[in-house]
Amino acid sequence: MADVKLDVSLFYGRLNLLIQSWKDANEPDGEKLQSTGGILLVAGNTDDSNPYKKTGALQTFLLGYEFPSTLTFITHDSVIFLCSESKAKILNSLVKPSSDQLSGNLNIDVQVIVKPKDSAAATSAMETVLASIEDVVSQDKKIGRLVKDKYTGKFVDEWNSFLKTKGKEDLIEQASDVSPAVSLILAVKDAQEREYTEVACKMAQKLMSVMCNQMTNLIETEKKITHEKLADLIEGKLEDVNVWQGAKYAPDFDNTYADLCYTPIIQSGGEYDLRTSAQSNSERLKDKGIILASLGIRYKSYCSNVSRTIMIDPHPTQEANYNYLLELQKFALGELKEGIAANDFLNTVKSKVAADRAELESCLPKSFGFSLGIEFRDSFLTLSSKCTRILKQNMIFSLTISLADIEDPFDSAKYYSLQLIDTVRVGKERSTILCDGLKELSHIAFFFNDKPSKSKNGKSQTTGKPASASPNKSTHSPRKAGAAVVTTSRKGRLRNDGKEIDNEATAKRKLHQKELAERRQEEGLSKYAEDDGTGKGSEVKQWKRFESFPRERDLPSAVASLRIIVDTNKRSFILPINGFAVPFHINTLKNVVKQEEGDYTVLRFMLVAPGQITGKKEDTPFEDPNATFIRGLTYRSTDNEHMNEVYKKVTDLKKAVLKREKDQAEKADVVDQDQLIEIKTRRPIKMLDISVRPSFDGKRQAGDVEIHTNGIRYQSTLRSDHRIDILFNNIKHIFFQPCDQELFVILHIHFKSPIFIGKKKTKDIQFFREASEATFDETGNRKRRRQNNGGDEDEIEAEQDERRKRSELNKHFKSFADKIADASDGRLEVDMPFRELGFQGVPFRSSVLLQPTTECLVHLVEPPFLVVTLTEVEVAHLERIQYGLKNFDLVFVFKDFTKTPIHINTIPSGQIENVKEWIDSCDIPFSEGPVNLNWSAIMKTVTDDPYEFFKEGGWSFLNSQSDEEDEDGHSDDEDSAFEVSDGVYGSSSDDSDSGSDFDEDASDSSGGSSGSAEASGSGSEALDWSDQEKRAARADQKKKKGAGESSSNTKKPRGREPSDDSDSDVSIDSEEEAKKQKKKKAPARKR
Template identity: 30%
Template sequence: MNIWLLGYEFPETIMIFGEKQINFLCSQKKASLLEAVRETVQDVIGADIIMHVKAKSEDGTTQMDAILHSISSQRKSPVIGYIAKEAPEGKLLETWADKLKNSGLQLGDITHGISDILAVKDQNEIMNVKKAAYLTASTLKNFVVPKLEKVIDEEKKVTHSSLTDETEKAMLEPAKVKVKLKSDNIDICYPPIFQSGEKFDLRPSAVSDDDTLYYDSASVIICAVGSRYNSYCSNVARTFLIDSIPMQSKAYEVLLKAHEAAIDALKQGNKISAVYQAALAVVEREAPELVSNLTKTAGTGIGLEFRESGLLLNSRNDKVLKAGMVFNVSLGFQNVVAKTSKLKRNFSLLLADTVIVTSEGRNVVTQLISKALKEVAYSFNEDEEEEKLKVKAESISKEALQSKATLRSDNQEISKEELRRQHQAELARQKNEETARRLAGDGVANGDNRSAVRASSDLVAYKNVNDLPPTPKEMMVQVDQKNEALLLPIYGSMVPFHISTVKTVTSQADTSRHSYIRIIFNVPGMPFASSDANVSKNQSAIYLKEVSYRSKDSRHITELNQQIKTLRRNVMARESERAERATLVTQEKLVVAGNKFKPVRLPDLWIRPSFGGRARKLPGTLEAHMNGFRYSTTRQDERVDIMYGNVKHAFFQPAEKEMITLLHFHLHNHIMVGNKKTKDVQFYVEVMDVVQTLGGGKRSAYDPDEIEEEQRERDRKNKINMDFQNFANRGERYLDPTAVQGSRPGIRSTAQRAWVSWCSLQIISLHSSNIMLFG
């Protein structure tokens, strides 16, 4: 209440509000600060302020008696309202609480009334919530996610509590998470929460334990982060799936739909109970077996308090939603029993976002960190991923077959069986043709992506025996990074294996202080093994399927395991990129404009998709040359050429209702941006900062500095829009850029759908961009 009323916290201060008087009991220093509101209170509500100053040596009982006497003299039977749920802190407040109980006056709990007053936030409060939400989401996106990816990728051992400490430090230093906010105004709502393994607690009061982060196959990691800006709270929680099983993926998709349904129900005029009912309806429809695991609430109101109890999102709260209310929409599945041996016992899922109710709908202010399944599901086991893809392809074929077999005939079952036999015959024919081509030495060609897999004859680590490294004195497993080979001691000799022949490698320790490393190779006959023409040619060859080694040096085994996995991952990534590049349509070479014809340039742009990598992202320059565009940064390897003839559609979207101005190119044929294959490339500039520091104080709408700052923002936005427009206009000689003519809000998110004369499109979010033609 102190912060909401006065903008500052006044500890050891008692405030009593009456119809005609406001009494303050505090020290002399606080009384001098509170004198500033005397005239304002008198002019606005016509009440007098009475100061009761307590000396340091006094306990305040004399002043308390004077206040109670004043209250009793104003009415015959006065009722004193107080916040019952808050325990008094400090000796002064404890003495006051005892005085009230023994005064004989009637007391009433006004907790819900105060909650209703604080429920609807004004514009300054909304801005504080947005800044807190931006900090929270940025912490999760720019620190937590990269940290987890690095830990899992390098197989480090870290505890939940250590992750909590590191995340808290990063949040309190906003520059570390790429946020421009004053650290003096920042605090945490609660220590960040990290949970994994088999112990999950989805309550807001949960804490991180000292257990080691568990990220084996089919594991779940829950992260929850909450921050404050100028004492206003925000919260976000995400669940990350590691090599998830189908049951986990389905449960997450159901939770995601339920969470979106709850957010969609946050509309002005709806009852609060409709929010939880919307989420419950989705779970009952999509996965009724998970209803018992659903959390009993969908979150609470949030603001100066992390949990505004009067705005609990459950099925019994019939209060009406109003514009300006802010909610922490938190939904999860607790202790779902897994039907697989991969999990220890059970798993839990949690999603939370900070949402503002507006007159036009709702605003998810933590949407910076995505919660889509493809963004939170990580796959580190390539072989299992291939198996899933094959099973998925088979299921799609079956679904297509079932749809074709839906006939209005009495002989429907016979039709299905006939279609099945025809499908099996077609698969057999394709398999026979593929085998014939493979035996002929042509490989698997004609459109199959597996044609890019190298035959074993290409996997040559050493051309002759003399190229092998000298045999060490101690026969130990070695990794040759340069030649991409694994050297194994077998019967007194170092036998080389190309790293591409390794399927999996694992290490473990036993109770006798020995460590084991187990290496499994790709051999013929293994399920989902990569096709290799030499397997069919060399039917009589002998293959090594797996090998295990024991060592007393556990550290060496761990380092060896990491080296093999890293080398294999790098080689697989390189071969995958090589295969992607092999499928690209050959483009003409860029003719660079000479000194005589200076190219049109657009500097300080960002590109999507990004080049990738762990290095710091850099802006670049887009240039229009003789036969195409070139985008480049200061790094030599970050360069993209787009030929004019390869541009199918070009769109220019100025920053009207969005925070960015962009040029979007939809191409005829794929190109490579870094190591990513794409047909959509866009270049953009942020016209203004998403969050701006206002100095922490309240500023008037007519403040000259505020007006001047807003004018600078408008000038910058207009300049950027004009630069992009000029670039697009000067490019008309090579292609016909289409300017976006208008936009309207999307259905399921805050993204704007735009339109031109011949299509509707959404290109702000590139990962979900789409173009819908008219007519």
Template identity: 50%
Template sequence: MVTSPSKRPGGRMLRSRARTSGMDESVAFKLKEHQRELVKQKQDEGLARFKRGDAAVNNDDEQGFKKYESYRRESMLPAKVDDLRIMVDLRAQSIILPISAYAVPFHIKTVKNVSKSDEGDYTYLRINFVTPGQLSGKKDNVPFDTPDATFIRNVSYRSTDARHMDALFNEITEMRRVASKREADRKELADIVEQDQLVLNKARPLTLPEVFPRPALEGKRVPGGLTIHQNGVRFASPLRPDQRIDIPFSNVKHLFYQPCDGELIVLIHFHLKAPVMIGKRKTKDIQFYREASEVQFDETGNRKRRYRAGDEDEIELEQEERRMRHQLNKEFKHFSQRIADASEGRLQVDIPYRDLGFNGVPSRASVLLQPTTDCLVQLTDPPFLVVTLSEIEIVHLERVQYGLSSFDLVFVFSDFSRAPLHVSSIPTSSLDDVKQWLDSVDVAVTEGAVNLNWGAIMKTINDDPFAFFEEGGWSFLQGDASDASDAEDSETASEFGSDLVEDDQESTEYSESESDFGASDADSGEGSEEGEESEEGEDWDTLESNAAKEDRNKRLERGEGSGDESEDDEKPKVKRSK
């Protein structure tokens, strides 16, 4: 009997039901329709946001040939240049090379690399320069204001003074390293702005004592006090008053309070608009926390345990910890609300919803990501994660297909100059919850079965954003998702269809084999006119006579016998056994 597909243990109905578990069909239909509207809205906003021929961003770091000035006047050259020797001027960040009886200065930023080699009695020093067409080792057409200008690609010098050549090589290499580090630091600190000066309260300010800062200040880890002033807050170390952290309200983008329910710490977190330097670190997230559990009762040597027996002390400890956590939550929540009140409406306290949280890997380890009213945050373990929902252009879910235990999530920001944020290894059991949460905050969500090359996608968008939205915008992600789901359904259907075909083939083969057996039985009973007689069976005398007839006919065909019936009597009788 062939089982119907709806009743098979691996049937399509059960598989599709397992895939959509937790989400009703009507809810899924409404979510899909709402997402179509959101994607179309994003496309309309993109067309209105960009004009034809506009670029999404003006990349300040775009490669170009820059000019560097070593000396403004000839009189500023060192006095020893008349010797026409190679010189290294650390103050001017330049090297002076003798070329055709002239002392020619070159800024260190124009030096691409330097090499030294020994051949016989001579030591060769080769200096390669940065020229248009070979910037950073890439053969690109770097623009220059004078197309007909002539550039020196490299120069080589040889000398029998190997020690002097070694000293020049080391000096030039060290100067290049220092210049590269200075340039990297300049780019790193380019987005740091000068904050407003903190206006201190003349009266006694409200203070939250015994809190630890993150990132930590230099030196010993000691708790300090967080005080509220007129236009910001200040944290000061009790050991070194010069070590303090000032956070003006004008530079705070989000203010979070996270209780210690299910956590080991209770904290107040500031997400800044512009990064600041804390010690030697640049950061946009500063938090102040206090540990929720204090290990003050020793299980073996504490006096309180000597006079108690049973579980009374453990019950009391649990009750004491609950009271302490409740008091900590109340204290930190009250202080965060006072910070919001002091900001005169510029800040609102945002609290993570732990019930809506889901696990994922935004950087190195799997952490609990918790939605808030305006953000998606991870504030427990550094590096912290704060994603502002209003800055999201679209969210794409990758590796969403049947059989995988996890999927990836990609945040694409409205500022296309920002690289998309990837959160990987989210359990598939959280898929419906993540989609419903993003849909509830009006964030466009698409999904696909494979990982996309977001570097190439963002480059295409940045090159011509108007053309991108004119050709459909983010609809290609929806197309991939629908195609993937259709392909998955068809693949599932084909799998089930193949199972059914195999079952049909098995049943067909079985019926054919039965017919074959019936035909052989009918053939063996040539004397019977109907197949029913063969099924009923014949007695042994009939079988013996039939066998004798077949043997006689075969011998007649071969011409071995005359067909006398005496031969039939000479044949040994078949012994019948009951």
């Protein structure tokens, strides 16, 4: 408070007003003042939770500032201040003023008493004040105080302790409450107070305009934001100098003197609280319906209040009600005038509503406003039925005209509210709004959608924007966006190989899945409640500034020739335009085209500009999209050699820049690892003669793996520069896979962040050793040919040696993996695949054995490797679950929606129950559907607005899809053969019944139970192993002889041929899609 200077004239002028009103008090609320000889104000520490207290208001009224930890005692002829030394320096300016600073014939003695830090001296100072109080009491006068103000702090505690010591607590406790009388004195504002209030109103109106623009922009661009976040955003605008630039609300206007009376209140979505204590909640701002926005600004301690109703695609009845609200406010302004009692004003307004619109009378508020000034809300002067005070000219009120809980015309189960608040000044004939605006229906009603919809009364109305492409809406469901529904017949179904599904276990699994789905839904709503709706998937690209040459003198000297010059160092090319050398950065170039036209060579430079269709870069941001852009420049010259050279340099430069950007993007998620701390005190634990994948140069190399303090190191034995350091803090999973039934024993590490091995980026590294080597014993072979027993002893001995070697390798690798885990201080645990739970599938291009572990689903045998961390999986979805299909697909959707879902295709249908049971045991909710979904479109919808996605049902659309199919698509009485559509939701894998070579290869490579018979469309009876081997042999022979495809000799499937008649029960969404289906069915007819 060192810079505070008091306005002495203002102090004495307002003190004179206070004392004169005190002496002349003749109103009911002023009766206590007549018997009061002194007013005692004891202010403690500043209370941020409740800044509006009458003690502070009276201090501000008199002094222009609030003085915490200060005692003020006012009588008819004196004012005593008890405060600290620093405050006393400021208040001393009030002592012995000059004659021109005094107001009227006021003769008041002002005394400033310093309360020292020393307790004895402080007691002496407080005794001086107490003596003045006792002097007033001795004259049979009471002490007045503001009873409702409760202060805390050291100053207040010391004062109360002093009174208790002196036995004078009753003297203060029995004091009269003069709050109502002080309230009436402060209610009438002088010229300066009205000026400050008017400035506060203008600022509030400006900020309300900013808020409305912000809201409408968010709605128009379909960006989502919560009420709380929008309120915080608007609160930050108060200190934004750009908002107040050029504002001249007063000659000495300074926006730094302003503060918010309360955090802006924003409400939408059918739940409205019209009280001043309402708060913005964490719900999303709705893009249709009624939005209520309220805010108040305090300028130089004087408050204002404003509230507006924003209407998005309103119903005509809502517009009519709002117009009546405007009419009602005009009527209220005419009735709110000097001489009327507050309760009479309320009754007058209510009578008008009862006469005009009786159905709205119950929607009116209990209070039409309150007096405001230094205090935001004066509870002693409200426009309610309980307040009988007479209004006076120049009183300032927050006038509230509102209608609450009106039935929503779009939904009878919901309600809406309308509110209009303005700060008004009471006049002799009527009240006037201190800053009017943003009120007419044309200013606050916005229409973003011209699509008509019917309200509950059947009339066609404009309602909201079109439904978003959320996957759980039936009109935009991924299943119904052009894909043909697959149906089957009994004859096309596969047998279940005699297995019976345990109904009780299935029921338990369904119940567990329901609980998991509900949990995911709740987690999603909670997680994304604060999301602003832009989503990671729709992040706006940032505009990048490119600078070729900062100054003109930096241009190369060759520009004087006015020829096209390419500067590779500056990544720029310089074009002559009208005699000037104009540089262009290579990033501004879209492409360059060279053409030969007779003796001329023509170069066309096509530049990047807004509005162009440039594929993936069509959303390229620009600093000012409304600026004038050059889209293309054409040059021609007979100097063909130079033009060819320019063309080559420009294209090479463009390629180099694109390659550099690609390399940077590839390295974006690569983190710099810490330095490996080597063990110096002893020899590190080491495993010798180990191969690594991926390798440095693509060739298998032997090396050693060492365990150090904070990680492990691989060192090639052939080249010293082939070294890989792996830190424990970057290891996400470590797997040990034994060589049982495999060619290799494997120690596999999956990283948290990728690293580079040579020039290859990888998230996995694998150390392995071959389990057995191919050996040929020519001597033994001859021996076996000479002996009659066939040499079984040698064969048995070789098998035993191999088993022993495999066992030793497993033990060696497992021990080393455990030592790595121990060295990590418990951060790592060695995981191991469960082969017995494995199943065949196609995660990439070939069918492999996928094996669950404790935390993951993995394929580690050969690259590309697959590691799916199950705790990161949001949901799993089983696709192509239909009778008659011999395999299905599995999709894992990650909790990080920006990650591409993992597809595992062509899983044998015989494994479906095992897969479901395993997924359920991992606490992952799963669903199933009859067709492949377009996951790129689904994930785009999810990432665009995750909160809205979960609010509209989340992943429940996946289950509802399969339920609809069960209801509509399947019938046991139908006899049509199944048909599969590839529609817009075509799978990444082909159906096994299509007879493709891919399935034969997958079956052969997997060695699983599916066999080649499935790929060739077998009959009703399954083939055993000998039949399958014979068929495979015949197929190989025919391929060698060039006899055509092996599928030509396969049995013809039973049932009718796929046809286009109505019995096939195939739903196709368009005529064009039907033509595609006929083309796809043609090969089946040929067969």
